[in-house]
Amino acid sequence: MSTSYAEPVLTWYARNARDLPWRAPDATPWAVLVSEIMLQQTPVARVLPEYLSWIARWPTPAALAAVPAGEAIRQWGRLGYPRRALRLHETATILVARHGGTVPADLDALRALPGIGSYTAAAVASFAFGQRHAVLDTNVRRVLARLVSGQPWAGTASSVSVAERRLAESLLPAEPAVAARWSVAVMELGALVCTAASPRCGDCPVARDCAWLAAERPAGAGRRRTQKYDGTDRQCRGRLLAVLRATSDPVRRADFDAVWAGQAQLDRALDGLVADGLVDPWAPEKKVVPGPDARRRF
Numbered sequence: 001m002s003t004s005y006a007e008p009v010l011t012w013y014a015r016n017a018r019d020l021p022w023r024a025p026d027a028t029p030w031a032v033l034v035s036e037i038m039l040q041q042t043p044v045a046r047v048l049p050e051y052l053s054w055i056a057r058w059p060t061p062a063a064l065a066a067v068p069a070g071e072a073i074r075q076w077g078r079l080g081y082p083r084r085a086l087r088l089h090e091t092a093t094i095l096v097a098r099h100g101g102t103v104p105a106d107l108d109a110l111r112a113l114p115g116i117g118s119y120t121a122a123a124v125a126s127f128a129f130g131q132r133h134a135v136l137d138t139n140v141r142r143v144l145a146r147l148v149s150g151q152p153w154a155g156t157a158s159s160v161s162v163a164e165r166r167l168a169e170s171l172l173p174a175e176p177a178v179a180a181r182w183s184v185a186v187m188e189l190g191a192l193v194c195t196a197a198s199p200r201c202g203d204c205p206v207a208r209d210c211a212w213l214a215a216e217r218p219a220g221a222g223r224r225r226t227q228k229y230d231g232t233d234r235q236c237r238g239r240l241l242a243v244l245r246a247t248s249d250p251v252r253r254a255d256f257d258a259v260w261a262g263q264a265q266l267d268r269a270l271d272g273l274v275a276d277g278l279v280d281p282w283a284p285e286k287k288v289v290p291g292p293d294a295r296r297r298f
Contacts, residue, residue, distance in 0.1 A: 005171065005209065006171075006182055008205035009185050009205055010185055012185070013181070013189070016192065018188070020035075021035075021051065021055075022034075023127075027128075028059075028060075029124065030059070030102075032103075033091070034051065034055060035051055036124060037084050037116075038050060038054075038084070040081070042080060042081075050075075050077055050079050053075065058092075061091070061095040064088065069089045073086060073241075074245050077245075086278065087114040087116075091113045091115070103124065106125075110124055119135065119136060119137060119160075122136075123137075123183075126179070127183075127184060130177045130180045131179075131180060132174075132179040133172075133183070134169045134183070135184075136160050136165065139187050139188075139189075140190060141160070143194045144167055144186070145212075146213075147210050147211065148167060148211060150215045152218060152219060153196065201217075233265060233269050236266060236268075237272065239260050240256055240260070241273070243256060
């Protein structure tokens with residue numbers, strides 16, 4: 001497969017890339033890993049302030065591993081999907097115990113860490129260590145589907161096909177450092193120009209070669225429905241976690257009742273938080289404590 005797309009995309013990236021701290025030349029592999037975990041299903045604008053606070057407080061895996069897991073969940077704030085904070089704490093503990101407090105460069109070692117799948121492992125190996133791997137997030141998949149295959153989008157975020165992976169690998173420049181820069185450049189192109197809803201084809205550096213544009217931008221089978229948030233179990237969990245973060249005293253059922261009216265949903269959300277390891281119940285009452293005891297999540 002020709003890699004003639006590389007030069008214009010890399011030139012565009014050099015001129016238009018956002019100045020993000022995890023892309024700085026002095027960003028450590030730990031900083032890159034933290035950013036990738038935070039950016040999962042969360043936009044850059046929401047991640048940026050939380051990332052800066054996190055790295056300022058815990059600049060190394062050892063610094064995070066030294067505090068109780070509950071502190072990581074508390075620091076996570078309103079980023080959503082707080083299990084990611086728990087997984088980061090587990091990862092930091094493993095890095096200290098098995099990797100000398102450093103993030104490994106090996107792809108298999110990265111995949112073995114809690115909460116790190118194929119995408120995140122490839123992203124850390126590429127962006128932190130300059131390795132040559134196909135990094136396939138939703139933005140990259142959409143760009144390549146349009147550019148090469150003439151398709152409106154790549155599909156669901158959770159299912160990368162063998163054909164998609166082979167296509168992405170075939171387009172990687174041979175030089176590892178250039179391949180790593182290409183991967184982040186395509187990602188940025190998808191985030192800023194080749195967007196899902198309103199692509200700015202007039203600003204695209206490879207518009208002349210785009211199969212989707214040449215086919216007059218055919219529409220897909222339909223738009224993915226956006227899940228509502230108000231009234232969901234996810235919103236209920238967020239309210240309960242906010243109560244927990246606000247105090248260092250034991251939290252009782254009445255404190256939760258004050259922020260959520262639906263009793264059955266509240267029970268379900270609280271049981272889910274306990275099952276996920278985000279809170280520890282104390283019998284006979286359901287209580288959770290944000291104190292310093294490392295055994296407790298909150």
